[in-house]
Amino acid sequence: MRRNGYIVLLVAAAAWITVAVVLGTGHPGAQTPVPPSGPSPECLPSSFDHSAALEGSSVDVSPAPGTASANPATQISFRGTPASDIQDVVVQGSRSGRHSGQLDGYYQGDGASFVPAQRFIAGERVDVRMLLGPAGHERRSSFSFGVATPYPTDGIPGFPNPAAPPSAYQSFVSAPALHPPILDVTAADRDPAAGDLMMTVGPGPGQYGPVIYRPDGRLVWFEELPSAINALNLSVQSYEGQLDLTWWQGHVLGSGFGKGEDIVMDSNYQTVAIVHAGNGAEADLHDFQIAPNNVAYITAYDLVRCDLSSVGGVRNGALVDTAVQEIDMKTGLVRWEWHSLDHVAAGESHAPVPTTAIPWDSFHLNSIEHEPNGNLLISARSTWAAYLLQSGSGRILWQLGGANSSFAMGAGAEAAWQHDPRMQPDGTITLFDDGSTPRVHYQSRGVRLAIDPARHIATLLRAYPHPGNPLVSDSQGNLQTLPDRGSVIGWGSVPSVTELGPSGQLLLDAHLPPGYSSYRAFRFPWNGHPLAPPQTSARLLAAHDATAVFASWNGATDVRAWRVLAGAAPDALTSRATVPDSGFESSVTLPDPYRYVAVQALGASGELLGSSAVVGVEGA
Secondary structure (H helix, E strand, O other), rough: OOHHHHHHHHHHHHHHHHHHHHHOOOOHHHOOOOOOOOOOOOOOOOOOOOEEEEOOOOOOOEEEOOOOOOOOOOOEEEEEHHHHHHEEEEEEOOEEEEOEEEEEEEOOEEEEEEEEEEOOOOOOOOEEEEHHHHHHHEEEEEEEEOOOEEEEOOOOOOOOOOOOHHEOOOHHHHHHOOOOOOEEEEEEEOOOHOEEEEEOOOOOOOEEEEEEEEEOEEEEEEEOOOOOOOOEEEEEEEEOOOEEEEEEEEEEEOOOEEEEEEEEEOOOOOOOEEOOOOOOOOOOOOEEEEEEOOEEEEEEEEEOOOHHHHOOOOOOEEEEEEEEEEEEEEOOOEEEEEEEHHHOOOHHOOOOOOOOOOOOOOOEEEEEEEEOOEEEEEEEEOOOEEEEEEEOOOEEEEOOOOOOOOOOOOOOOOOOOOEEEEOOOOOOOEEEEEOOOOOOOOHHHHHHEEEOOOOOEEEEEEEEEEOOOOOOOOOOOOOEOOOOEEEEEEEEOOOOOEEEOOOOOOOOOOOOOOOOOOOOOEEEOOOOOOOOOEEEEEOOOOOOEEEEEEOOOOOOOOOOOOEEEOOOOOOOOEEEEEEOOOEEEEEEEOOOOEEEEEEEEEEEOEEEEEEEEOOEOOOO
């Protein structure tokens, strides 16, 4: 059996190599649908000085004026003035004619979206006219944009989900449906105040879902998702004054992006918000950031037909146009949208141009960070660069790395295929440098960079390679900076998480089984109080002279002991034992046979936290 399990793990690991490479390169190969016949329209712009700021006003609009990247299902967003100051909106498509629709205001009170009653036509030009300003001070304004030609994604399959061997996952008598992977802690935790480990499972083998572990490897919570539904990017964020769990869930496609939705769940494990993409897109897996006042920033991937002959590709080509969407979490409206196609030349990509009609992922947006001043820091894996976008206009203020870096990159400062740039309070920037695929660096690492805008120099302050054997991550990964300036590194396609202290000392090292993955990994203090009751199961031992009882409470963090009730009838149970909480599942053997049992979860002072249902004893 051990040999068979090892073989299954090797098969799972081999399958994950394919997953990691595709997620990293965006080249799905034979997994794409048959493209439409005939040449694709031109889509590569000749200039990139686009701005969402509407000339002569304080309003930002999207689709941005002069661009040609809009989805046929786009809204027309006006951000920066009360909805009452937007009047007489006239929308005219060059092929589709005049569009009726409704103007829906934002919850934040600073704008509105015109939602057309019908879609636009691919390839057409759309003219927008409106009056802006308070009554008596209106001003006529206008702009236009073009509509891209979508590339079909329905035929792109997901990734394989092979079975995992029992040696790789946990099983519980009281929670038989849950099989999260075992977390092997190889360097014991030396920083308990940093909190629990937030990870996700999938794509890869076994069950998928968000998962929380204690730093000793004990399971705290696992949300098993339906078959083929992935969860990525479990984190803790502030929403409406509370700290909540957030993650993305949906289908991960073979082109290296996701189609799904973003979830916000409170400490009772109740979903309090679901964020969807707009403008004809579905929320992508790569990032979900909640900003103040019920605003969210998400990634969205648009596949468009594109003549790539000017960059050495095929005429009937396709391009992955990645977008940042600013979403009103209350109304679901798109407040603002930014497209990589409008701002960065595809020729800056390190991803090779396909020689067949498969979508070229020339940018691969994989992180967003909203800065206090409204600017956005984003990352593009395929160009090896991070970009600071100006609030409102979306113009690139500076580029860090890549072909047209605004900074001279000092020794060791240049990253390749990177993820997760984050600007720290002191102005330094941290990121996860994959360095692979294809392999550029000897090993993956976290880095901290100092940038000097005046001298246009970026300097490596510290590198954080894995303190043990060198790890090379083909995709994914992150670097989280803790309050004490320590670092938590999620190694992405290498299913590991490491914490390093401010001076680089190893504080924690843990690993999922081979073949598994966790897109990012974080540490946060977490207190969970599930509304669902504890679970229990019991069975008579072989001699029928004792009763084994098992108890668990998925997500509960305050349980310190279990009181076991047992008896001959459901309404005749009495306390038979109290045992310390000893893991995700605790157990006790009662010295006598019983027909029915229940358990009660107790807190640190012996207070009752929750009670299970009464269950029959197996074999009684």
